[in-house]
Amino acid sequence: MLLSSLASIFCLVGCTSKPVKPKAANAAKPAIHELSPAANLGRLIFFDPTLSGSGRIACSSCHDPEHAYGPPNSLAVQLGGWNLDHQGTRAVPSLRYTLLHVPLWHQERAASRMERFEELAKSDNPPTGGLGWDGRFNTPAAQAAFPLLNPDEMANVDAEHVAAAIRKAPYAAEFRRVFGKHVLDDPQKTLDAVGTAVERFQFEDPSFYPFNSRFDRWLDGRVKLTEAEQRGLALFNDPARGNCASCHLGQRGADGSHPIFTDFQFEALGVPRNPELKANRKAGYYDMGLCGPIRSDQKSEQGFCGMFRTPTLRNVATRGAFFHNGRFHTLREALEFYVQRDTNPEKWYGKKAGGRVEKFDDIPAALRGNVDVVDEPLTRHPGQDPAWSTKEIDDVLAFLNTLTDADAKGPSTSGSKHALTGN
Ligand code: HEC
Ligand code: HEC
Numbered sequence: 001m002l003l004s005s006l007a008s009i010f011c012l013v014g015c016t017s018k019p020v021k022p023k024a025a026n027a028a029k030p031a032i033h034e035l036s037p038a039a040n041l042g043r044l045i046f047f048d049p050t051l052s053g054s055g056r057i058a059c060s061s062c063h064d065p066e067h068a069y070g071p072p073n074s075l076a077v078q079l080g081g082w083n084l085d086h087q088g089t090r091a092v093p094s095l096r097y098t099l100l101h102v103p104l105w106h107q108e109r110a111a112s113r114m115e116r117f118e119e120l121a122k123s124d125n126p127p128t129g130g131l132g133w134d135g136r137f138n139t140p141a142a143q144a145a146f147p148l149l150n151p152d153e154m155a156n157v158d159a160e161h162v163a164a165a166i167r168k169a170p171y172a173a174e175f176r177r178v179f180g181k182h183v184l185d186d187p188q189k190t191l192d193a194v195g196t197a198v199e200r201f202q203f204e205d206p207s208f209y210p211f212n213s214r215f216d217r218w219l220d221g222r223v224k225l226t227e228a229e230q231r232g233l234a235l236f237n238d239p240a241r242g243n244c245a246s247c248h249l250g251q252r253g254a255d256g257s258h259p260i261f262t263d264f265q266f267e268a269l270g271v272p273r274n275p276e277l278k279a280n281r282k283a284g285y286y287d288m289g290l291c292g293p294i295r296s297d298q299k300s301e302q303g304f305c306g307m308f309r310t311p312t313l314r315n316v317a318t319r320g321a322f323f324h325n326g327r328f329h330t331l332r333e334a335l336e337f338y339v340q341r342d343t344n345p346e347k348w349y350g351k352k353a354g355g356r357v358e359k360f361d362d363i364p365a366a367l368r369g370n371v372d373v374v375d376e377p378l379t380r381h382p383g384q385d386p387a388w389s390t391k392e393i394d395d396v397l398a399f400l401n402t403l404t405d406a407d408a409k410g411p412s413t414s415g416s417k418h419a420l421t422g423n
Pocket of ligand 1: 046057059060061062063078079080090091092094095098099130131132133134140143144147148152153154198294
């Protein structure tokens, strides 16, 4: 932190990487809808780059409304910090659809130790819910302080830094009106109020919940799916083949609500290590999700190591980085990984000195037993056929493209050497 602040003092123009410019607050077009005063403040905060150490990134730089509140480029992870040269360690999730629905983090506990052990071994009772890839925040309000203070993101030195920036913001008077006359004199109260404000914005603004994809219109009987899309949907649902819908739930809710394609449960899929992440240059460093190191309250739960929360697949075809570590840059590759992880492990993992493929190489060897090998299509072996052929992957891609909202754009090429599209 200290080093990076010093660096910023001595850093002249040109020694920074290109920032992702935050969009103006009206980019989310919220004006059509009445927001509460707190939500309106949250909208201003969400798009305000003066709330970052660099003065150049806002929440919207990583969660861009034009990209379904996901990342605007194909980088595996985004850059932040005082000079926008700090690389994060996780891909930016889309903030569309999930926030109103994500349950509080929980795990059903069995009565005895033995039962509990058996439960984990069966892995049919995985933990659920919470925000972040590791579920460590229970509400968007509690989550907001993290990016504001994280040295790899908005990099404010402390809460007082945030309060000082808000005192100077054009909405300072309104902030005091909504959250109390003296709120900005108390840094912790300021941070809590910022959390409440952005939470209200993320809950209330309809731009987070448009439900206007082709899939939604199809559910409402307004369009027909093409034959390829229908075949893809069937493969996505088929428990014996893709089995995707067992975790990425695609059925209407009991109340008729449209699905958001996640059950919010945790699974270890054994996504390969990503050499693009600087953190991974350190031997012995592993992002193990639920059991740490970012999340700290479940470190003793070895059975949780390697588990990440199932993401929504809405707008997935507009992404340029897939899985928690952004290891893949096209949707096709992500699907190939699912169906060929076990039939062709040499395609995905490096080799050890002896020439043997090191499967599940992003989890310490002793914990690789946590990886899911019981749910289709993750049950096969070398020599068997993958669950889907190339042609079938084309069909599933066609179906997943129906989950793209009417306004959601794919990643731009700037800042990325990777290909653009999901297929
Ligand atoms: C530098 C990029 C960056 C910035 C800036 C940023 N975020 Fe994020 N955001 C992320 C990443 C990466 C994650 C996943 C973090 C994790 O799992 O540890 C995330 C996760 C989230 C989540 C949890 C989503 C979920 O489905 O669990 C919310 C909510 C969120 N961010 C809101 C915000 C808000 C509000 C701001 C501004 C105060 C903000 N973010 C600023 C990168 C960013
Ligand atoms: C057992 C539960 C489970 C099943 C079955 C499953 N997924 Fe997933 N999916 C997950 C989890 C958990 C992640 C995040 C894993 C990680 O990042 O380490 C994920 C991530 C993804 C991603 C990356 C999305 C993003 O935003 O980065 C895609 C794409 C995806 N799944 C598609 C599918 C498809 C297609 C199928 C069917 C072949 C499928 N999933 C089956 C649990 C599951």
